[in-house]
Amino acid sequence: MTLTTRITTLLDIEHPVIQGGMAWTATAELSAAVSNAGGIGVIGAGHMPTDLLREQIQLAKELTDRPFGINLMLLTPHIDDIVAMVLEEHVPMVTTGAGNPAKYMGPLKDAGIIVIPIVPSVALAKRMESIGADAIIGEGMEAGGHIGELTTMVLTPQLVDAVDIPVIAAGGIADGRGAAAAFALGAEGVQLGTRFMCAEECTIHPAVKGQVLKARDRDTIVTGRSTGHPVRVLKNKLARQIMELDRDNRPADIEALGAGKLAQAMRQGDIEMGSLMAGQSAAMVSCIEPAASIVEGIVGEAEETLRRLGAWAGQ
Ligand code: TUI
Numbered sequence: 001m002t003l004t005t006r007i008t009t010l011l012d013i014e015h016p017v018i019q020g021g022m023a024w025t026a027t028a029e030l031s032a033a034v035s036n037a038g039g040i041g042v043i044g045a046g047h048m049p050t051d052l053l054r055e056q057i058q059l060a061k062e063l064t065d066r067p068f069g070i071n072l073m074l075l076t077p078h079i080d081d082i083v084a085m086v087l088e089e090h091v092p093m094v095t096t097g098a099g100n101p102a103k104y105m106g107p108l109k110d111a112g113i114i115v116i117p118i119v120p121s122v123a124l125a126k127r128m129e130s131i132g133a134d135a136i137i138g139e140g141m142e143a144g145g146h147i148g149e150l151t152t153m154v155l156t157p158q159l160v161d162a163v164d165i166p167v168i169a170a171g172g173i174a175d176g177r178g179a180a181a182a183f184a185l186g187a188e189g190v191q192l193g194t195r196f197m198c199a200e201e202c203t204i205h206p207a208v209k210g211q212v213l214k215a216r217d218r219d220t221i222v223t224g225r226s227t228g229h230p231v232r233v234l235k236n237k238l239a240r241q242i243m244e245l246d247r248d249n250r251p252a253d254i255e256a257l258g259a260g261k262l263a264q265a266m267r268q269g270d271i272e273m274g275s276l277m278a279g280q281s282a283a284m285v286s287c288i289e290p291a292a293s294i295v296e297g298i299v300g301e302a303e304e305t306l307r308r309l310g311a312w313a314g315q
Contacts, residue, residue, distance in 0.1 A: 003299060006166040007189035010114060010134055011067055011093060014038030015299045017179075018137070018168060019291075020193025021071020021095055022145065022277070023047065024266040025204050028056045032063030033201040033291035041291075042069040042095055046262070050081045057089045067092040069116075074099030075146075075229070087111045095137060098146050098229070100124065105131045118170070120148020120155070122162045135166040137191050142172030144194055144232050144279035147222065152182070160186030174281035176301020183306065192298070194279040199291040205269030208276060211236075215282035224258070227251040231258075234276035 007016045017039035019031060023046020031041025041064075043056050053070070060068050070091050072082060075098045083104050086094060093114040096104075101117050108115050109132050117128045118137040125136050138159040140152025148155075152171040159167045169182035170191035179190045196202060198209050211234055223242040224231045226249050233239050238261060245254045258275060265274025289297075 003183075003302065005188035007135060007168060010166065011040050013040050013067060015295060016168075016189035017295050017298055018042060018069075018095075018170075018189055018191040019196045020143075020170065020191050021045070021069065021097070022193050022197070023071075023073060024263045025197060025202065025277075026071070026193075027203045028059035028063060030196060030199055030202045030291060031068050032060050033199065034196065034295060035060075035064045035066040035068045037292035037295040038066075039295045040067055040069060040093065042071050042093075044071050044073070045076070045082055046071075046073050047076045050078060050085050053082060054085050054089060057086075057091060069093035069095055069114075071095045071097055071118075072101065072104070073097055074101060083107065086113070097139075100127070102127070102131055105133070116168070119159070120150065122155075122158050125159050125163050125167075129163045129165050133165060135168060135189075136163065137168040137170050138187075139191075140169075140171030141222075141232070142280040143170055144220070144282075145277040146229055146231050147171070153185070156182060156185040156187050172279060172281050174284040176298045176303070177305050178281075179298055179302040180305035180309070183302065184309075190298075192281075192294075194281045195285055195294060195298075196291065197278065197282075198285050198288045199294055200288055201291050204266045207269035207271050208265055208274075209288060211271050211276055212278055212282045212285050213287070215278070215285070217280075217283045220278060220280050220282060224251075224254050227254050231275070231277060232279060234278050234282060236274075236276055237272040238275060 019034040021042035021044040023044040026044040034041035097118045141147045166188040168189035169187035261275035
């Protein structure tokens with residue numbers, strides 16, 4: 001069995017497995033490794049300076065001949081510069097997060113770039129289809145980082161019913177069983193972020209990988225609801241401080257306290273006062289292994305699950 005879908009055809013990849021474009025986490029090394037394994041890696045732009053991101057793109061091009069992507073984080077103040085650079089670099093694909101990418105759709109499409117917006121709702125998905133998105137990623141609130149309000153289980157089938165372009169499911173998927181479930185809901189691809197944090201090629205600080213490996217079912221929390229940009233993180237001292245500010249409805253203080261904290265965790269390894277963005281599926285990540293093993297494991301387990309269900313239903 002091979003999991004061939006409109007997503008594998010669109011992106012010219014072997015497996016419908018997308019690695020989430022996590023800021024300060026999904027670097028060129030990780031993304032190239034996922035692409036080389038037959039999925040597609042996505043470098044997280046986040047708030048990264050434009051020149052540094054350009055170097056990451058150039059490094060990814062050296063490390064893989066296969067397609068890879070960039071995630072554009074639309075809340076970053078210098079997003080116009082980043083998009084201009086991405087157009088120059090002829091990146092094969094972009095995903096967008098944390099906003100509406102309408103302003104950039106025309107230029108990106110004109111440059112021949114495949115555009116896949118991440119959406120938390122049906123309304124935004126329909127809008128993205130109407131302005132020319134090639135596919136959409138529906139991200140449930142099980143995911144790490146900035147999230148919407150719906151779960152993957154209810155968002156995915158509604159997106160599949162609402163649009164004709166292919167839907168990729170994200171949020172809460174960490175293995176082949178989750179991928180098979182997403183395919184059952186009508187998704188044609190899956191995006192995983194948290195699971196890839198513990199890939200060998202992921203360059204985040206080992207202390208953060210340790211926290212993901214240690215995480216249990218209730219170890220994430222959604223902080224910053226009062227800011228209008230809720231963020232799921234692993235519980236730590238910073239998360240507790242932000243929760244207190246949330247309770248006192250002090251969004252400006254949360255923005256100030258949160259500034260730079262993602263890099264502080266992922267690059268410097270500050271697991272107490274850094275922002276440990278990760279999804280609920282952290283509890284399902286149990287070892288550090290090469291990205292290729294992760295991709296192959298997910299695909300193999302998804303195929304096995306689908307075969308088992310097929311045999312069961314056929315009885
Ligand atoms: O973007 C993400 N995850 C992220 S971005 C990020 S950086 C950040 N840090 C602090 C506060 C806010 C952001 C960390 N993690 N995932 C994709 C995603 N996009 N999830 C939800 C959305 C989204 C939300 C609203 C997409 C569009 C949207 O549209 C609102 C509108 O303008 O219509």
